[in-house]
Amino acid sequence: MAQRVLIVGAGPGGLATAMLLAKAGLEVTVFESQGQVGGRTSAIEGDGYRFDLGPTFFLYPQVLEEIFAEVGRDLHREVPMTRLDPQYRLSFGAGGELLCRSDVEQMVAEISKLAPADAPEFRRFMAYNRVKLEKFAPCLQTPFLGWSDLMQGRLLAVLPYLKPWKSLHAELASHFRDPRLQLAFTFQSKYLGMSPFECPSLFSILSFLEYEHGIWHPTGGCNALTRGMARVATELGATIRLREPVKQILFEGRRAVGVRTDQGEFRADAVVVNADFGYAMTTLVPNALRRRWTDEAIAAKRFSCSTFMLYLGVEGRCEQLQHHNIHIAAQYRQNLEDIEKRHVLTEDPSFYVENPCRTDPSMAPPGHSALYVLVPVSHQHPNIDWQKERARYRQVALRQLAKLGLADIEKRIRFERIVTPADWESKVGIYRGATFNLAHNLGQMLHLRPRNRFEDFDRMYLVGGGTHPGSGLPVIFESARISSRLLLEDLHRRRD
Ligand SMILES: Cc1cc2nc3c(=O)[nH]c(=O)nc-3n(C[C@H](O)[C@H](O)[C@H](O)COP(=O)(O)OP(=O)(O)OC[C@H]3O[C@@H](n4cnc5c(N)ncnc54)[C@H](O)[C@@H]3O)c2cc1C
Known part of the structure; x- marks a missing residue:
């Protein structure tokens, strides 16, 4: 008999997990409190207008392309999308504007109009960050389950690029002299809900990603991604139960064994939580049961x-x-x-x-x-x-x-x-309304973020912006890959 997995939430993280686990042959049920899938990546519609509720920038489609390929589908066929050029226009309260082009040489020409002396540096900025991302990518693709994972060769390789003492803004000030350009390549830290003056310098890879891999607009908005994912997950055999909020996660000892909704109790071999981390813990799991992530510990964290x-x-x-x-x-x-x-x-x-x-x-x-x-x-x-x-x-x-x-x-x-x-x-169930989850300071990243194989309970896994690697669609999809892999390893080990 197929092993059963329950997923709490049909956000992008939950849906990517549903696709991967259904393809692996598990019996997957997704519970979603809202009347539509997508969570923060859903749509608002009315009087013929359609808006994305949250994400509008789709960066680095590669991760989702690979997930679709893994389940035998083509992302671009399921969800048509366009690479934008210009990527965006920046206007500065301090004066001037910058049309950000997707082509490096055209971008150099645009920078020349605003700050000619800084223009050639753009090519060096790209070259430096290309290496930095290459070194850091493996850290984003693997779980960090404890201190020992910090000593892996791949993290040691990235250390010279990490510069933990430096903020993102200080890093960019070493590339560009014009303060407006420093902001043009650091404001992306807002995608993580952080100030570039506080955000670790590591995240210069965000603006690099935009120019290297593009900013994409899925036709109909980013919500088309989650609608497409829900369609594929269902075709692969997953069940999505809309308007059915999970009221409680069920435990036997320290093991998650199911969920309770208004329709009854559902038992499973594993539970995946995609709902906002702070909100889910403080409402679905009794405080007394949690060891590391108690209400008090969560309240003391930094939020976006x-x-x-x-x-x-x-x-x-x-x-x-x-x-x-x-x-x-x-x-x-x-x-x-x-x-x-x-x-x-x-x-x-x-x-x-x-x-x-x-x-x-x-x-x-x-x-x-x-x-x-x-x-x-x-x-x-x-x-x-x-x-x-x-x-x-x-x-x-x-x-x-x-x-x-x-x-x-x-x-x-x-x-x-x-x-x-x-x-x-x-209305959306986000702890403190912090739309981009726990902040991404170094003290709340890697093994210090709530872990993919959740450390407080057995057979409970986290996906979405609240776990490793972090908030933002490409890394949320990565969290789905990491957590699905861990879950499958654990269930196979048990069956063996
Ligand atoms: C305004 C805004 C703009 C953003 N812009 C971008 C952007 O441009 N690019 C980008 O990459 N990222 C962006 N993000 C960040 C991030 O990509 C999205 O927030 C993303 O949707 C988060 O996905 P998630 O998987 O963590 O879960 P969520 O989208 O939060 O989904 C969680 C799901 O769980 C459900 N749920 C909660 N509690 C329960 C329960 N008890 N029972 C059942 N279901 C439950 C919720 O209804 C929801 O559907 C933006 C976010 C916001 C809010």
């Missing part, structure tokens, strides 16, 4: 920032926008400190706007636009009461859009949805 979101269905096209548009505030450092240290709202914040109809008209009715506006803000903190701030901060965000030539936007709005950090916490 959150996001204030506007999803706007707008009449007319927005030709002044590229597909991706990022505005970096004049007082960038102060904006980051407001988010991460002072936990207050900034009145002139950095922000990001996606205008996907430029590439993909399917996202809005003909002649209309579906704008996605993201303002990085503090995770939930007593300093900010979102019930009070919600309407006021909407006005702040709309006012900021004038900086991108959208001064008239409010009267063109035909559909609108707002998501605040309080909504991320209460």
